[in-house]
Amino acid sequence: MFGISTFCLHREPLPDALEKISEITGFVEIMDDGPHYIDDAEILGNYSFSYTLHAPSRGVNIASLLEPIRRASVEVTIGSFDIAGEVGGSVVMHPGYFAWEQERSQAETQFFRSLNELSVAAEDRSIRFFIENMGNWDYFFLRTPDELDMIGDAGFALDVGHANLNHCLPEFLGTTIDHFHLHDNNGDKDTHSPVGEGDIDFRAVMSAVRRHDATAVIEVETFDGVIESMEKLKVL
Numbered sequence: 001m002f003g004i005s006t007f008c009l010h011r012e013p014l015p016d017a018l019e020k021i022s023e024i025t026g027f028v029e030i031m032d033d034g035p036h037y038i039d040d041a042e043i044l045g046n047y048s049f050s051y052t053l054h055a056p057s058r059g060v061n062i063a064s065l066l067e068p069i070r071r072a073s074v075e076v077t078i079g080s081f082d083i084a085g086e087v088g089g090s091v092v093m094h095p096g097y098f099a100w101e102q103e104r105s106q107a108e109t110q111f112f113r114s115l116n117e118l119s120v121a122a123e124d125r126s127i128r129f130f131i132e133n134m135g136n137w138d139y140f141f142l143r144t145p146d147e148l149d150m151i152g153d154a155g156f157a158l159d160v161g162h163a164n165l166n167h168c169l170p171e172f173l174g175t176t177i178d179h180f181h182l183h184d185n186n187g188d189k190d191t192h193s194p195v196g197e198g199d200i201d202f203r204a205v206m207s208a209v210r211r212h213d214a215t216a217v218i219e220v221e222t223f224d225g226v227i228e229s230m231e232k233l234k235v236l
Contacts, residue, residue: 002233003027003052003217005181006036007192008226014038018047020223024230029054029092029217032080039079041086051089052179052217055080062114063096063107063141074114078121085125090215092130092157092179093118095141095150108150111141115152130157130179133172135190136165145171158208159219161185161192164200173208180209180216182229194225195232206236 004025009017014036021028029052032038037056044051060073077093084091096114098107122129131151134140141147143166148156155178163169164187182205184198185191195202195218209216218229 001025001027002182002230003029003050003215004226005029005031005054005217005219007031007054007219008221008223010035014043015046018043018049022047022049024227026050027215027217028052029219032056032083033058038083041083044083044087051084051087052215053080053084053089053091055091055093057094060094061096062093062118063098063111065099065103065106065110067110070110070114074117077118081118081121081125081127081129084127090128090130090155090179091122092132092181094134095131097134097137097140099139101139108141111150115154119152119154128155128178130155132157132159132181133162133166135159135162144168145175148175155179157181159183160200160205161190161198161219164198165190169200170204173204177208177212177214180205180214181219182216182233183218183220184229192219192221194220194222195229202233203236206233 004021006017027050032053033056055077062073064070098104133142157179158177159181161183163172184193186198
């Protein structure tokens with residue numbers, strides 16, 4: 001069963017988005033950010049979905065050299081852990097970034113500090129969390145497979161669109177993967193296009209999904225694009 005990210009309906013209130021998604025799947029990933037940010041699990045209890053939550057990312061940086069920002073970013077992420085723990089879900093999160101190339105080593109130290117704190121918090125709540133690879137944006141961690149050692153024992157969420165932007169999707173598909181984000185592009189912009197509208201080889205992607213027995217979430221920009229993508233993925 002494919003999961004659907006609420007990203008495709010982020011311009012609509014979350015209850016409306018969940019009602020629409022409930023018509024096509026029983027597995028949803030809450031984009032816990034922007035209009036769909038939630039700070040408790042109450043609304044999720046109204047549905048019988050299996051859940052993942054995508055922790056807030058737009059204003060969060062768990063690798064920040066500014067210690068108050070790093071601590072606050074961890075606290076915000078743990079808020080998603082709390083909700084996931086209440087609904088038996090898991091959490092996807094971003095690895096953070098460094099503002100200046102000269103600060104990369106220090107930012108790595110901050111990332112590892114945050115990762116240790118998050119690992120303890122996840123264990124306390126009996127949840128799993130996955131760290132997602134980033135697109136072709138300067139200064140973000142985890143853009144290529146050679147950085148996977150950074151995440152230690154945390155799970156890995158492969159965003160196939162982001163990997164395509166860095167021209168290393170085949171290499172990522174050969175690694176250990178726990179969770180997938182599925183969307184397409186032409187290798188230049190992070191368009192979150194429907195499957196088949198870019199140049200990603202989704203036969204290879206779906207082979208990896210089955211091989212890893214991993215959860216897979218369609219993360220395209222529009223609801224119509226979700227329907228289109230589901231139909232194409234079902235036959236691969």
